[in-house]
Amino acid sequence: MRVERVYDWKKGAGLVEVDPVPLDLSIKPGGATRIAHLSDTHLGKGDRQERRQQLKDWLQLFSGLDVEVVVHSGDLVEDCDDDEEVQWALDLLDAADIPVLGVPGNHDVTQPGEQNRLTRQWGPFPRAEKVGALQFWLVDSMRCPPAEDRSPREKESARISGFYSRGALGDEQLAELKAKMTHLSGVQILVIHHHLRQPVPAKPFYEENSELMAPLEDADQLLQIARQAGVRLVLHGHRHQYVIPYMPFEDLVILNGGSSTRDGWPKRARVIDMGQKGEALRIWELARFSR
Numbered sequence: 001m002r003v004e005r006v007y008d009w010k011k012g013a014g015l016v017e018v019d020p021v022p023l024d025l026s027i028k029p030g031g032a033t034r035i036a037h038l039s040d041t042h043l044g045k046g047d048r049q050e051r052r053q054q055l056k057d058w059l060q061l062f063s064g065l066d067v068e069v070v071v072h073s074g075d076l077v078e079d080c081d082d083d084e085e086v087q088w089a090l091d092l093l094d095a096a097d098i099p100v101l102g103v104p105g106n107h108d109v110t111q112p113g114e115q116n117r118l119t120r121q122w123g124p125f126p127r128a129e130k131v132g133a134l135q136f137w138l139v140d141s142m143r144c145p146p147a148e149d150r151s152p153r154e155k156e157s158a159r160i161s162g163f164y165s166r167g168a169l170g171d172e173q174l175a176e177l178k179a180k181m182t183h184l185s186g187v188q189i190l191v192i193h194h195h196l197r198q199p200v201p202a203k204p205f206y207e208e209n210s211e212l213m214a215p216l217e218d219a220d221q222l223l224q225i226a227r228q229a230g231v232r233l234v235l236h237g238h239r240h241q242y243v244i245p246y247m248p249f250e251d252l253v254i255l256n257g258g259s260s261t262r263d264g265w266p267k268r269a270r271v272i273d274m275g276q277k278g279e280a281l282r283i284w285e286l287a288r289f290s291r
């Protein structure tokens, strides 16, 4: 495992990249809550045993780093109809010595609002979970549009791969979030599978097939709610590439998870130390190249 980048955010100073070399990940600043972020593990794809082992390795690393909560931003499995893999994954996370919070990705459900083993265990959505001074808002970005309303290009891709890729929260979930995310206390963090804007740069395939990996359709409405609620951090997945953090407005940092187990690519995860009042943030970008 290698620490590839480290970012520091401080009130008034914004987000800056700092030299990771002198920084020791084993030291957690006093008062900080330590989060680990995993995403897009796609268990069951390619070499099953290898992907399983990668996930186990990350969890083992986190447990030695005094991580208080692990967040998984979706696509836990490659195929939600693969009962054996879903059960193995849920059992592993259930038995982990750190609580795991997760949201569904487009491989974890096949239809908007679907109830399956994974969504029953991770859901319901949307909802808030408190961990110390932090409050995590977990949302389901696979609520709409229904399969029949997708573009011909996306339908064609789904026919081959079995999965639709675009996402939205839908009016009902947005209204629920808007109503619930008022008069909040603590530090607000949002967890979602889909990205909220097109990353720059995007991989050439997605530049040419933008319909397939488009940002969340109702990202603007969600960002408006997040701004009003004072959300400090958004953790998402879906795009398997590393993307530098971005800030759509002051004090809100958006982080893409990459893929934590992908074959032949650096496997990515991050550790985040968040101050009790959201007043400071340190982000450790981790990469694993092989076992």
Ligand SMILES: [Fe+2]
Residues within 6 Å of the ligand: 075, 105, 106, 107, 193, 237, 238, 239
């Ligand atoms: Fe995805």
